[in-house]
Amino acid sequence: MKKISESAVRRLSLYLRFLQEADAAGTDTISSGELARRGGATSAQVRKDLSLFGSFGKRGTGYSVKELLREIRTILGLNRSWKVALVGAGKLGSALFSYRDFEARGFRICAVFDADPEKVGASWGGLTVRADEEMDRVLREEEIDIAIVAVPADAAQGVVDRVVRAGVRSILNFAPVRLRVPNQVILRNVDVTLELEGLSFGLNAR
């Protein structure tokens, strides 16, 4: 299979979102131009992205909203539900946990961990915050697919090493550090400082 660029995947996620909106609004078919307009891309870009995976449209009319929804969900692996563990029960962890939209999209938070004994034992919407020492075992037992890392920067690499050893294959990291992971582990970073600095650069360059 061809190599798919990260930006193409991002755009697919966006298309999915627009399709959901269109579907909710009762739209039956949508053209690449319309999808593009909502997402700031060009219609050629939309068609190219989709053509990486097949031909889902009908000439003259466009794409069936429901069908394309289904296709993109399949492409992105969103037909199933993924088991997610949240490591770090601080403010950020709490904010992420309570953002229950993830659930609706198939990302089910099955376990929460924290190293701070003060936090351990707290009940979070049906889940109990567990001690750090339990993490390795629980990650394995529950066969967690995705670990969300929301711990302080200096703890992040240690957590990630353990998470990887416990067989977790993908990680979403919020700590402002560059993590080392083996090749087969998928890592994405959300780095707010980086984004702010990007804005600073833009403001400065005027």
Add this chain to the structure above:
Amino acid sequence: MKKISESAVRRLSLYLRFLQEADAAGTDTISSGELARRGGATSAQVRKDLSLFGSFGKRGTGYSVKELLREIRTILGLNRSWKVALVGAGKLGSALFSYRDFEARGFRICAVFDADPEKVGASWGGLTVRADEEMDRVLREEEIDIAIVAVPADAAQGVVDRVVRAGVRSILNFAPVRLRVPNQVILRNVDVTLELEGLSFGLNAR
């Protein structure tokens, strides 16, 4: 001046971080190879990025850590302090607010707003959460540079329109929607759902 790609700016931010680490560790000079190793780039990439702004290195030895720190700070506009407003005092807003590392990097949160009367009036580390109605006026009066948008998706576009009208020139958006802003306004998005879906795609493609 040449056009600088967003990815180049991202990497500069990373280099800055590594330089700070190196500086803290007492390192005096650093080579492009070393910078590259820490950030997963190539040494040629590092040199190319820096060469967009000048020649800061010395052949045979590399870069002076302190000098390069200074240069990159200047490039990114981090010598000054930027005035930031936080719109949305929910869990995410609270997490962002208490992440005081921003302060150290020159991003000073000067105002917090929320539309919920329950939240208005609360005291957050010296700041009082202000009512939505005050926002437009305060943004102008305080000459806010950056607005961080941490409101529900369906409120985000409305907030952004007002923020832009109040003269704010850059926005960091956490709501999972694609926002429309005028050309001259700089917009960055942090979209956790998108990142999770990216991981899902990666997991699925095995």
Add this chain to the structure above:
DNA sequence: CGTATCTTGTGAATGATTTCACAAGCTCGG
């Protein structure tokens, strides 16, 4: 049925970014 009008899917062209490769500069040890 025919023609005017859509829209897709996709090679080819263009544009952007990354990597290569190497001359030129600096340091150090003898």
Add this chain to the structure above:
DNA sequence: CCGAGCTTGTGAAATCATTCACAAGATACG
């Protein structure tokens, strides 16, 4: 002062991503 051993800065080449442009299929309607 010389040569060995680094490392930078940067054109040129290679790779990757986006846009163009158009044939071909679908529809609508008189």
